[in-house]
Amino acid sequence: MGLGTLILAGTGGAAFIAAAPFVLGAVGFTAGGIVAGSVAAKMMGAAAAASGGGVAAGSMVAILQSAGAAGLSAAANVAVGVGGALVGAAIAI
Structure with a gap:
């Protein structure tokens, strides 16, 4: 892995x-x-219809709303950062 790949991974x-x-x-x-x-x-409407009228706790809609309201957790920041680093490294290839 070259320096350019590392730079793009970090930037991503x-x-x-x-x-x-x-x-x-x-x-x-x-x-x-x-x-x-x-x-x-x-998304919320579809999730509510699929679960019988309410959005289930722990569903993707609930998780995204929590992140939108309170920000990303440390674990979510790590996951998003790794995803970005992978995209950046892929661009360098």
Whole structure:
């Protein structure tokens, strides 16, 4: 693995971590709740219909809303950073 790959991997990891809160907000997962008419609202509607009227705790919608409201946990930041690093390293290849 060359220096260029390491630089792009680090840049990708940092960029993904920095972008995650903005992406969550852009799709409708905000500190104030799910934005009406957004992608998040459509996901919530589908999840509620699939589970009989409510969004199940621990579901993807619940996890994303929690991240949108309170920010990403340390473990989630690590996962997002690793994903970004992998993308950055793949670009370098």
